[in-house]
Amino acid sequence: MKKEQEGALSGYRVLDITDSNGAYCTKLLADLGADVIKIEPPEGDPGRRIPPFAGDTPHPEKSLHFLHRNANKRGVTLRLDTMEGSNILKRLVTTADVLVDNSPPDYMEKLGLDYSVLSEINPGLIMASITEFGHSGPYKDRKGSNLVDFAMSGIMITSGYPGKEPCLLPGSPAYDSASVHASVSIVAAIYMRGTTGQGQYIDTSVHVTSRTGLYPWIIPNYSYALNPGGPPPTSENRMGAQIYPVYPCKDGFIRIIALTPRQWDALVRVLDNPDVLQIEEWRSFMYRIGNADDLYALMLEFTTKYTMRELFEAGRREGVPIAPILNIADFYNSPQTKAREYFVEVDHPVAGKADYPSPPYKWTETPATMRRPAPCIGEHNEEVYCRELGLSTDNLASLRGGGIV
Amino acid sequence: MLPLENVIILSFGTGGVVPDAGKIFGELGADVIKIEAKDNLDFMRTIGPDINNIGQFNESNRSKRSFGVNLKTEKGRGIVSQLVKISDILAENFRGGVMKSLGFDYENVQKLNPQIIYISSQGFGSGGPYSEYQAYGPMLSAASGVLSIWAQPDDPYPVGSNAPYPDHMASKHLVIAAIAALDYRRRTGKAQFIDMAQTEVAASLAGEYYLDYTFNKRIPKPMGNRSLYAAPHGCYPCKGLDEWCTIAVFTDEEWQSFCGAMGNPAWTRDSRFSDLLGRLKNVDELDKYVGEWTSTLDTNVVMETLQASGIAAGVVQRATDTLADPQLKWDGAIIELDHAVSGKRLYPAVSFRMSGTSPLKSTPAPLLGEHTEEICHDLLKMPDDEIKQLLEEDVLYNPENAKGAGGGMFG
Numbered sequence: 139m140k141k142e143q144e145g146a147l148s149g150y151r152v153l154d155i156t157d158s159n160g161a162y163c164t165k166l167l168a169d170l171g172a173d174v175i176k177i178e179p180p181e182g183d184p185g186r187r188i189p190p191f192a193g194d195t196p197h198p199e200k201s202l203h204f205l206h207r208n209a210n211k212r213g214v215t216l217r218l219d220t221m222e223g224s225n226i227l228k229r230l231v232t233t234a235d236v237l238v239d240n241s242p243p244d245y246m247e248k249l250g251l252d253y254s255v256l257s258e259i260n261p262g263l264i265m266a267s268i269t270e271f272g273h274s275g276p277y278k279d280r281k282g283s284n285l286v287d288f289a290m291s292g293i294m295i296t297s298g299y300p301g302k303e304p305c306l307l308p309g310s311p312a313y314d315s316a317s318v319h320a321s322v323s324i325v326a327a328i329y330m331r332g333t334t335g336q337g338q339y340i341d342t343s344v345h346v347t348s349r350t351g352l353y354p355w356i357i358p359n360y361s362y363a364l365n366p367g368g369p370p371p372t373s374e375n376r377m378g379a380q381i382y383p384v385y386p387c388k389d390g391f392i393r394i395i396a397l398t399p400r401q402w403d404a405l406v407r408v409l410d411n412p413d414v415l416q417i418e419e420w421r422s423f424m425y426r427i428g429n430a431d432d433l434y435a436l437m438l439e440f441t442t443k444y445t446m447r448e449l450f451e452a453g454r455r456e457g458v459p460i461a462p463i464l465n466i467a468d469f470y471n472s473p474q475t476k477a478r479e480y481f482v483e484v485d486h487p488v489a490g491k492a493d494y495p496s497p498p499y500k501w502t503e504t505p506a507t508m509r510r511p512a513p514c515i516g517e518h519n520e521e522v523y524c525r526e527l528g529l530s531t532d533n534l535a536s537l538r539g540g541g542i543v
Numbered sequence: 544m545l546p547l548e549n550v551i552i553l554s555f556g557t558g559g560v561v562p563d564a565g566k567i568f569g570e571l572g573a574d575v576i577k578i579e580a581k582d583n584l585d586f587m588r589t590i591g592p593d594i595n596n597i598g599q600f601n602e603s604n605r606s607k608r609s610f611g612v613n614l615k616t617e618k619g620r621g622i623v624s625q626l627v628k629i630s631d632i633l634a635e636n637f638r639g640g641v642m643k644s645l646g647f648d649y650e651n652v653q654k655l656n657p658q659i660i661y662i663s664s665q666g667f668g669s670g671g672p673y674s675e676y677q678a679y680g681p682m683l684s685a686a687s688g689v690l691s692i693w694a695q696p697d698d699p700y701p702v703g704s705n706a707p708y709p710d711h712m713a714s715k716h717l718v719i720a721a722i723a724a725l726d727y728r729r730r731t732g733k734a735q736f737i738d739m740a741q742t743e744v745a746a747s748l749a750g751e752y753y754l755d756y757t758f759n760k761r762i763p764k765p766m767g768n769r770s771l772y773a774a775p776h777g778c779y780p781c782k783g784l785d786e787w788c789t790i791a792v793f794t795d796e797e798w799q800s801f802c803g804a805m806g807n808p809a810w811t812r813d814s815r816f817s818d819l820l821g822r823l824k825n826v827d828e829l830d831k832y833v834g835e836w837t838s839t840l841d842t843n844v845v846m847e848t849l850q851a852s853g854i855a856a857g858v859v860q861r862a863t864d865t866l867a868d869p870q871l872k873w874d875g876a877i878i879e880l881d882h883a884v885s886g887k888r889l890y891p892a893v894s895f896r897m898s899g900t901s902p903l904k905s906t907p908a909p910l911l912g913e914h915t916e917e918i919c920h921d922l923l924k925m926p927d928d929e930i931k932q933l934l935e936e937d938v939l940y941n942p943e944n945a946k947g948a949g950g951g952m953f954g
Contacts, residue, residue: 290868323897
């Protein structure tokens with residue numbers, strides 16, 4: 139961990155009142171050096187109960203989902219639905235640049251903590267709201283979930299095998315789509331504030347951003363197939379491995395991205411020029427899609443002669459992208475991952491030491507790296523409330539006694 | 544004002560990542576200049592017969608200008624060097640090593656403009672044995688390990704989706720990094736080089752699975768639509784061909800409401816289903832019962848019935864359903880733009896609202912070389928006769944002399 143080095147967003151303070159569904163938004167900012175203070179209720183963010191756990195023992199400090207998505211942040215506890223709690227939040231707002239929340243519509247307003255109130259306390263405040271279905275509209279009060287939002291986004295119908303049930307993308311794709319969009323608009327607002335001195339309010343929803351952000355092409359794919367006066371085109375559906383075919387090899391599976399005739403020719407060379415693959419028709423991508431089953435039967439004989447790595451490297455040499463389908467451990471152990479030092483050891487006081495995925499980029503001036511483990515419940519209460527906000531230790535003790543922190 | 548007003552971004556982009564990032568930079572008000580060559584096109588221009596009439600290309604390349612230039616000529620590279628000198632950000636996702644062969648790697652670009660922020664998005668990232676491998680999103684979801692768990696447990700092998708994942712998530716990471724770097728430069732005067740790996744973006748978005756390996760020495764297996772902490776949690780068949788509705792029931796309270804919404808059929812009283820642990824343990828049977836209920840109903844009936852009882856439920860929507868989705872309509876999430884060649888077509892709108900900016904707008908994708916002349920004239924202050932001469936020499940391209948480029952990579 140490289141705690142001492144400055145990040146691109148060092149010097150900015152972000153108040154994070156999101157739960158596990160918005161945690162990736164503030165993680166992106168924390169990875170770049172922002173001082174992200176996670177604010178959770180005294181009993182802990184419900185996200186701390188998401189399995190699996192380090193060591194497989196359920197424990198609020200050991201949820202892997204929580205540990206990953208809250209690394210690089212500090213953490214305090216605060217009950218926002220009390221007068222004292224909301225007053226403390228307002229004091230924190232005077233020291234903050236950004237506040238992110240993913241509470242349901244109207245919730246912040248009910249607490250008296252909506253943007254109109256907070257921006258009066260701090261006109262430079264950038265407040266970003268992530269809701270499930272938006273602050274208004276016919277679905278505003280509906281219940282979502284990662285699976286449900288992913289289903290409605292339009293990408294799920296293209297995931298999995300034709301004839302079988304559509305398949306969820308692992309992780310939290312719908313929520314993370316909202317998180318990355320919120321984060322984009324937050325850094326844009328920070329940059330803009332450099333000129334205007336003014337904060338602003340940002341509104342994103344999981345429903346809209348997963349529709350527009352995860353697979354934007356499905357809309358033009360449909361729209362470009364519409365012809366005036368003609369019948370409406372069929373909506374895009376699951377195509378299994380037809381576009382990006384998968385074949386078994388000696389020690390696993392490979393995925394081939396052969397789109398152009400040139401890439402197909404390279405693939406034929408990779409497989410040592412079998413006669414049956416040198417028939418002119420196979421050079422056409424559309425022909426290969428139309429005859430995918432026949433091609434699969436033919437290809438088996440050749441791809442199974444090689445290992446994933448042999449095909450990956452031969453593809454590189456001949457000019458056709460071939461990917462090994464690695465499992466999670468294979469990626470961790472891959473020479474590229476090692477060379478880039480992508481996994482970084484982090485020592486958490488309760489969960490212990492382990493290698494974590496680090497931010498997905500290397501920066502020359504301001505490293506984006508692992509600075510600290512995810513906070514324990516209330517770990518930084520004293521640091522933030524007493525040393526930084528100036529509450530006395532007696533004050534803090536009475537807040538603790540009252541169940542406020 | 545717009546957040547990125549007066550910011551000039553040079554885009555050496557192809558495929559999904561840098562073009563999609565450029566679209567967002569453009570929506571935020573930057574002047575995004577896409578450097579395009581006639582004989583080495585963004586491959587997304589070549590997946591149909593007309594380079595200016597490709598849906599996916601015209602989606603990703605909205606809100607930017609196209610500068611057509613032959614990078615194989617010294618004069619062409621010289622003109623691009625002039626653009627480098629006046630730009631704030633250079634973003635590229637050409638195959639590893641290509642920018643260096645053109646003389647536009649960070650070392651050279653920095654000499655031309657020490658203040659430029661250079662962001663490179665490679666499939667595997669630079670450094671290491673795979674840094675120069677050509678890479679597409681579907682290859683990277685495979686090589687990152689994510690594809691291995693994007694499947695049903697009984698699938699012979701994982702196939703993921705038609706979508707080129709993680710391209711459209713990597714692009715947003717790139718935008719965040721670039722704007723953060725821009726702000727750092729505003730505050731300190733220091734520019735820098737950012738080297739993003741798309742495999743690492745995919746891994747970062749699924750980080751908890753890697754921790755399962757590093758903490759627990761377990762290699763995660765695909766779980767399909769199931770959850771470790773919710774049941775029922777799945778995608779259930781409804782009336783009609785290939786019609787599905789997803790349902791997620793987390794707590795025991797939600798389970799009670801769920802049973803009520805179904806009319807409390809006898810099987811729901813089975814004590815094995817009364818708490819979450821029991822439902823998780825007997826999930827095969829549970830899913831069978833739920834599927835029997837849903838398969839007699841239309842997707843919308845399942846969704847509406849359950850939502851009315853406070854249960855998370857959502858139809859697996861197709862493109863056409865999302866066009867009719869009343870909430871997306873309410874939010875104006877899909878817009879129509881009139882493109883010079885493709886005509887009026889539908890696209891996703893800007894994905895977020897910002898209260899303090901002028902309205903964020905999306906403009907149609909450019910034709911190849913559409914803005915070459917105006918950029919030479921307005922930004923580079925080149926005399927008209929010189930521009931004309933360079934067009935005649937095929938050093939520069941406008942839509943006229945770029946005609947005949949590309950054409951049907953799918954043969």
